[in-house]
Amino acid sequence: MRITVDRDRCEGHGVCETAAPDLFQIDDEGDLVFHLDGHDIPEEQWAAATNSVLTCPVAALKLEK
Structure with a gap:
C-alpha cells in the first residue's frame, strides 16, 4: 500500500499529520x-x-494498493 x-x-x-504523525509532517513553511x-x-x-487519506479536507491524498 502506498x-x-x-x-x-x-x-x-x-x-494528515494529526491522523498519522509517523507518516506526515507540516514543516515550518x-x-x-x-x-x-x-x-x-x-x-x-x-x-x-487510511485514516489520513479519508480525513484530508482537500482530497490531496490517494491510497494505492
Missing part, C-alpha cells in the same frame, strides 16, 4: 513532508494511513 500526494491540492491543514513518499507503508501503519 499514498500519493497531490501537492497542487494540498493546503497544509495538517489533518507550511509544506507537507511525507516521510514514505514513493515507498510502501508498513502494515502496522495501514490504519493511520
Whole structure:
C-alpha cells in the first residue's frame, strides 16, 4: 500500500499529520513532508494511513494498493 500526494491540492491543514504523525509532517513553511513518499507503508501503519487519506479536507491524498 502506498499514498500519493497531490501537492497542487494540498493546503497544509495538517489533518494528515494529526491522523498519522509517523507518516506526515507540516514543516515550518507550511509544506507537507511525507516521510514514505514513493515507498510502501508498513502494515502496522495501514490504519493511520487510511485514516489520513479519508480525513484530508482537500482530497490531496490517494491510497494505492
